[in-house]
Amino acid sequence: MELHVLLIFMICAAIVAIEVKDLLSSVIAVGAVGFALCLAFLVLKAPDLAITQLVVEILCLIILIRATINKDLPLVIEGRWIFNTVSTLGFIAVFLLFSWLALKELPSFGEPTMAVVKKYLQEGVSKTGSVNIVTAVILDFRAYDTLGEATVLFTSVIGIMAILRRPGRKKRE
Amino acid sequence: MIDNPKSGMTLIVKTITRLTIGLILLFGIYIILHGHLSPGGGFAGGVIVALSFVHLMLAFGKDVAAARISKNMASNLESIGALMFLSIALLGFLGGSFFLNILPKGTPFNLFSAGIIPLCNIAIGIKVGVGLFAIFLALVVLEKSK
Numbered sequence: 001m002e003l004h005v006l007l008i009f010m011i012c013a014a015i016v017a018i019e020v021k022d023l024l025s026s027v028i029a030v031g032a033v034g035f036a037l038c039l040a041f042l043v044l045k046a047p048d049l050a051i052t053q054l055v056v057e058i059l060c061l062i063i064l065i066r067a068t069i070n071k072d073l074p075l076v077i078e079g080r081w082i083f084n085t086v087s088t089l090g091f092i093a094v095f096l097l098f099s100w101l102a103l104k105e106l107p108s109f110g111e112p113t114m115a116v117v118k119k120y121l122q123e124g125v126s127k128t129g130s131v132n133i134v135t136a137v138i139l140d141f142r143a144y145d146t147l148g149e150a151t152v153l154f155t156s157v158i159g160i161m162a163i164l165r166r167p168g169r170k171k172r173e
Numbered sequence: 174m175i176d177n178p179k180s181g182m183t184l185i186v187k188t189i190t191r192l193t194i195g196l197i198l199l200f201g202i203y204i205i206l207h208g209h210l211s212p213g214g215g216f217a218g219g220v221i222v223a224l225s226f227v228h229l230m231l232a233f234g235k236d237v238a239a240a241r242i243s244k245n246m247a248s249n250l251e252s253i254g255a256l257m258f259l260s261i262a263l264l265g266f267l268g269g270s271f272f273l274n275i276l277p278k279g280t281p282f283n284l285f286s287a288g289i290i291p292l293c294n295i296a297i298g299i300k301v302g303v304g305l306f307a308i309f310l311a312l313v314v315l316e317k318s319k
Contacts, residue, residue, distance in 0.1 A: 125281055128274060128278070128287055128288070128290065129209075129274075129278030129279060129281060129286050129287035129288055129290075130209040130210075130281075130286075130287040130290050131209065131210050131281050131282055131287075132208065132209050132210060132211060132212065132214070134212070134214070135208050135209045135214050135287075135290060135294070136209075136287075136290070138214070139209075139214075139289075139290045139293045139294065140272070140274060140290060143262065143272040143293070144271070144272060146293075146297070147258065147259070147262060147272075150255060150258055150297060150300060151255075153300070153301065153304055154251065154255050154300070154304065156308075157251060157304045157307055157308060160307075160308050160311055160312075161244075161248065161307065161311055164311045164312065
């Protein structure tokens with residue numbers, strides 16, 4: 001049910017992003033699509049992906065907004081200080097309420113929620129032979145993830161080398 | 174070239190660097206090799222190895238460090254590290270699946286134990302160390318050469 005609402009919202013936001021005339025509004029609509037996708041990942045029980053999507057979405061939005069706006073936005077504050085103060089206080093209250101609710105739900109320290117963690121801790125040494133449990137996880141149980149991270153570093157080094165190298169050969173006349 | 178007073182920092186810094194740089198490099202290699210026994214591993218040890226070369230470059234100027242490892246050699250070594258990690262992963266297919274630990278486990282707390290994990294650590298250490306040093310080299314040397 002929540003997933004369908006999110007999908008309809010994403011489709012509407014995408015249509016808005018295509019149709020609206022103002023460039024900044026279009027970028028913000030694209031950002032709404034991204035944040036709805038983050039919530040959809042949460043609904044589908046993939047919190048790691050949701051965190052990654054949230055962070056990457058914020059970074060992309062900042063870069064896109066910085067690229068679309070050439071001059072600094074003027075900040076209008078004259079004559080609206082009552083509204084600004086009330087809305088700021090309201091947002092602070094909402095943030096505190098939700099963080100209190102979220103902190104109550106956290107599991108207590110030292111009791112992992114995932115059952116697979118206990119298996120790693122009990123059988124790590126006998127299954128991999130590695131005494132250091134962190135190395136046992138990142139290079140044996142989750143070695144595929146480590147391969148992906150190594151690929152990310154490799155790609156970034158290639159990119160930096162390609163950008164910063166000497167100017168390429170001139171085409172012969 | 175090493176004792177050229179024009180390039181790099183002062184004589185005090187150069188002398189201290191000459192004394193400490195071997196120890197820093199050795200500590201990085203120790204962290205990589207003992208990754209399955211003590212805290213650390215390929216990434217942390219590789220960063221320490223890269224930092225020892227960065228230390229060399231900061232103290233003696235960029236020509237000395239670039240003479241030790243050139244840009245092409247850095248690229249080649251990084252590719253070798255990546256390929257080594259990938260081939261260790263593919264060797265698991267000899268036993269049936271990706272990243273399978275095919276070597277004997279040995280007894281815990283020995284240096285030669287845990288099958289492929291030390292080899293993976295060495296591969297990642299080469300890759301990370303040379304890769305980070307290559308980024309630093311590119312930012313310092315290639316920027317100036319325009």
